[in-house]
Amino acid sequence: xxxxxxxxxxxxxxxxxxxxxxxxxxxxxxxxxxxxxxxxxxxxxxxxxxxxxxxxxxxxxxxxxxxxxxxxxxxxxxxxxxxxxxxxxxxxxxxxxxxxxxxxxxxxxxxxxxxxxxxxxxxxxxxxxxxxxxxxxxxxxxxxxxxxxxxxxxxxxxxxxxxxxxxxxxxxxxxxxxxxxxxxxxxxxxxxxxxxxxxxxxxxxxxxxxxxxxxxxxxxxxxxxxxxxxxxxxxxxxxxxxxxxxxxxxxxxxxxxxxxxxxxxxxxxxxxxxxxxxxxxxxxxxxxxxxxxxxxxxxxxxxxxxxxxxxxxxxxxxxxxxxxxxx
Amino acid sequence: xxxxxxxxxxxxxxxxxxxxxxxxxxxxxxxxxxxxxxxxxxxxxxxxxxxxxxxxxxxxxxxxxxxxxxxxxxxxxxxxxxxxxxxxxxxxxxxxxxxxxxxxxxxxxxxxxxxxxxxxxxxxxxxxxxxxxxxxxxxxxxxxxxxxxxxxxxxxxxxxxxxxxxxxxxxxxxxxxxxxxxxxxxxxxxxxxxxxxxxxxxxxxxxxxxxxxxxxxxxxxxxxxxxxxxxxxxxxxxxxxxxxxxxxxxxxxxxxxxxxxxxxxxxxxxxxxxxxxxxxxxxxxxxxxxxxxxxxxxxxxxxxxxxxxxxxxxxxxxxxxxxxxxxxxxxxxxxxxxxxxxxxxxxxxxxxxxxxxxxxxxxxxxxxxxxxxxxxxxxxxxxxxxxxxxxxxxxxxxxxxxxxxxxxxxxx
Numbered sequence: 001x002x003x004x005x006x007x008x009x010x011x012x013x014x015x016x017x018x019x020x021x022x023x024x025x026x027x028x029x030x031x032x033x034x035x036x037x038x039x040x041x042x043x044x045x046x047x048x049x050x051x052x053x054x055x056x057x058x059x060x061x062x063x064x065x066x067x068x069x070x071x072x073x074x075x076x077x078x079x080x081x082x083x084x085x086x087x088x089x090x091x092x093x094x095x096x097x098x099x100x101x102x103x104x105x106x107x108x109x110x111x112x113x114x115x116x117x118x119x120x121x122x123x124x125x126x127x128x129x130x131x132x133x134x135x136x137x138x139x140x141x142x143x144x145x146x147x148x149x150x151x152x153x154x155x156x157x158x159x160x161x162x163x164x165x166x167x168x169x170x171x172x173x174x175x176x177x178x179x180x181x182x183x184x185x186x187x188x189x190x191x192x193x194x195x196x197x198x199x200x201x202x203x204x205x206x207x208x209x210x211x212x213x214x215x216x217x218x219x220x221x222x223x224x225x226x227x228x229x230x231x232x233x234x235x236x237x238x239x240x241x242x243x244x245x246x247x248x249x250x251x252x253x254x255x256x257x258x259x260x261x262x263x264x265x266x267x268x269x270x271x272x273x274x275x276x277x278x279x280x281x282x283x284x285x286x287x288x289x290x291x292x293x294x295x296x297x298x299x300x301x302x303x304x305x306x307x308x309x310x311x312x313x314x315x316x317x318x319x320x321x322x323x324x325x326x327x
Numbered sequence: 328x329x330x331x332x333x334x335x336x337x338x339x340x341x342x343x344x345x346x347x348x349x350x351x352x353x354x355x356x357x358x359x360x361x362x363x364x365x366x367x368x369x370x371x372x373x374x375x376x377x378x379x380x381x382x383x384x385x386x387x388x389x390x391x392x393x394x395x396x397x398x399x400x401x402x403x404x405x406x407x408x409x410x411x412x413x414x415x416x417x418x419x420x421x422x423x424x425x426x427x428x429x430x431x432x433x434x435x436x437x438x439x440x441x442x443x444x445x446x447x448x449x450x451x452x453x454x455x456x457x458x459x460x461x462x463x464x465x466x467x468x469x470x471x472x473x474x475x476x477x478x479x480x481x482x483x484x485x486x487x488x489x490x491x492x493x494x495x496x497x498x499x500x501x502x503x504x505x506x507x508x509x510x511x512x513x514x515x516x517x518x519x520x521x522x523x524x525x526x527x528x529x530x531x532x533x534x535x536x537x538x539x540x541x542x543x544x545x546x547x548x549x550x551x552x553x554x555x556x557x558x559x560x561x562x563x564x565x566x567x568x569x570x571x572x573x574x575x576x577x578x579x580x581x582x583x584x585x586x587x588x589x590x591x592x593x594x595x596x597x598x599x600x601x602x603x604x605x606x607x608x609x610x611x612x613x614x615x616x617x618x619x620x621x622x623x624x625x626x627x628x629x630x631x632x633x634x635x636x637x638x639x640x641x642x643x644x645x646x647x648x649x650x651x652x653x654x655x656x657x658x659x660x661x662x663x664x665x666x667x668x669x670x671x672x673x674x675x676x677x678x679x680x681x682x683x684x685x686x687x688x689x690x691x692x693x694x695x696x697x698x699x700x701x702x703x704x705x706x707x708x709x710x711x712x713x714x715x716x717x718x719x720x721x722x723x724x725x726x727x728x729x730x731x732x733x734x735x736x737x738x739x
Contacts, residue, residue, distance in 0.1 A: 075447075076447070077446060077447055077448075077450055077508060078448065078449070078450075078508045078531075078533065079447045079448050080448050113530070113547060114547045115457070115458040116455060116456070116458050116461070116532065116535060116544075116545040116547075117455050117457045117458060155550065160548055161547050161548065162380075163380060163381065163383055163547075163548075166547075170383065172383060175378065175379055175380055176378055176379075177379070178379065182378075182379035183379065183381070183548060183549050184525045184549065184551075184553065185525040185526070185528060185546075185551040186549055187525075188524075188525040188526040189526055190525060190526050190528065190551060192528070192529050192549070192550045192551060193525075193548075193551055208508070209508060209509050209510050211509065211529070212527075268529075268530075268531045269509070269529070269531045269533070270508060271448075
């Protein structure tokens with residue numbers, strides 16, 4: 001008799017657990033999150049009708065964010081960083097152009113690198129180069145599998161500082177010449193020194209210390225600092241101009257990683273907060289629930305399914321409870 | 328981490344890169360005793376290299392008044408403090424371990440700036456001097472340690488100051504080069520000049536942080552760091568003035584006080600200077616031992632050598648130039664005939680002197696220096712260029728020319 005009671009009690013617990021599982025699963029399904037993929041987070045870029053170029057564009061309202069954990073860069077010189085624990089990423093595509101919107105919390109708005117001790121807030125996206133036959137090392141790629149890095153810098157967006165702006169009382173009698181030749185790095189073709197490149201540098205790398213500008217600079221970006229948060233949107237046409245750069249197309253997947261530099265922490269080079277690679281899925285289908293029409297039906301079906309699953313779960317729980325009482 | 332030999336500290340040390348092949352090395356001797364801090368060198372450099380927007384606070388050459396002055400302010404005290412904190416009480420020399428070529432000043436028992444760094448977050452112990460530290464390049468000019476109302480006398484002045492002339496040391500083991508995560512800093516094999524590749528620099532300022540002499544400087548208008556280029560077109564001989572022959576830098580040749588001599592010395596794959604007895608720099612540094620490196624204990628093997636000021640307290644000078652100070656001052660106060668002759672080569676020509684010869688002349692007088700009798704001879708030093716051709720000839724006795732009493736009007 002005791003054995004039977006134990007069996008029934010166990011069955012009751014299992015039924016209750018099953019009910020809880022069904023309720024949670026139904027909720028997660030409806031919310032768009034997928035716990036089965038928590039080890040390999042997927043960022044899905046759905047097509048967008050509106051232009052998502054601005055960080056505050058309404059196109060981003062319906063894009064589902066994923067939270068990507070960041071850690072300090074470790075293990076190799078120059079290590080450090082880690083002051084930004086997480087970054088929120090969304091992606092869309094519009095007219096065969098990929099848009100990635102990144103948002104993170106940073107208490108200080110570091111846009112000026114006018115003084116020697118000033119470092120800029122910045123964020124970067126890393127993709128495997130089109131030529132990479134294997135997944136490259138997340139740490140700046142490797143010789144046979146390069147990476148394509150898009151780096152947005154707050155100081156580049158703010159523009160080249162004028163000494164008279166930084167120090168209004170500075171007296172400079174004259175500059176003999178202000179031709180590009182005398183801005184040595186600019187004359188040498190260094191993108192860091194080139195105001196024409198804009199806020200985003202398109203870079204390639206094949207291991208530490210090899211980071212170099214890509215052959216073409218067509219990545220655009222804009223960042224906005226508001227309420228203690230940076231929001232930055234990157235964009236680039238799907239087609240990568242050469243094999244060193246990433247290439248995208250609708251209905252495919254690639255890898256994507258993120259890095260954030262916190263200027264006021266002295267972050268620069270390897271001293272940064274970095275993520276692991278996550279999956280970027282470029283969806284040919286629109287995000288369910290957006291755009292009205294058929295989507296409203298999808299939503300209704302989803303809601304009814306959720307209610308059905310929940311009802312089933314509750315029913316099973318009640319059944320299990322009664323079974324337990326009667327035995 | 329590779330081991331390299333640093334003869335200035337008389338021992339092997341850790342460095343990020345192994346020694347390269349044998350090469351020529353940019354080197355100079357500065358005679359602090361003769362400097363009047365006119366800053367002509369400073370302006371010669373400024374008007375040649377750093378006159379553009381963003382370079383306002385940049386002085387690749389500067390002359391600072393020690394002990395209080397510094398550009399950037401307190402640069403040396405700050406590094407010494409960081410090193411002392413990393414190795415409390417251990418930054419000492421073992422002068423019993425001397426070797427004429429491999430350890431002329433003994434062996435440094437402490438840690439270099441490479442050896443106190445963790446090699447993960449930093450390759451080199453250092454700091455970034457904030458902007459304010461660079462704003463007053465000539466702060467504390469002519470400020471003595473105290474007022475000496477009754478006057479001062481050798482060997483050590485009670486109240487003292489001296490001028491320290493500083494450019495990039497084009498170190499044999501540059502800290503800036505070791506610190507750059509992008510390998511944008513490089514050292515040229517042909518002359519050992521250390522340069523920052525302005526195409527590759529991304530303005531991380533790791534070199535500014537690492538250079539113990541603070542001769543890498545940040546330029547906000549290009550977001551990169553720049554440094555003294557050793558006037559490499561002149562050293563290469565591409566300046567039209569010398570018709571293809573190596574020429575000394577702008578700061579050297581502009582020197583009013585004739586305190587500077589610059590050239591190229593031969594360095595072996597082991598980091599030691601290859602014997603070159605008749606090279607005036609080799610002679611002054613390795614034979615006469617009258618000129619010493621600046622803060623050799625940092626470990627970068629700097630290549631500007633200083634004849635220490637003979638009136639300054641020796642403990643201060645030993646901290647700055649190492650344990651060779653007493654011998655160097657003795658060799659300068661009572662120079663040999665050869666040393667006195669070689670000192671005449673300072674600023675005698677713009678072309679780099681690759682070798683010299685001394686022709687002995689007649690005795691011209693006697694002196695009593697510190698109780699020691701010294702004889703004076705009017706010897707002549709002859710300097711030769713890279714092809715072995717005579718380019719300069721100077722006698723120890725400066726010729727005295729009496730002007731006729733009747734001189735043209737309006738002349739001085």
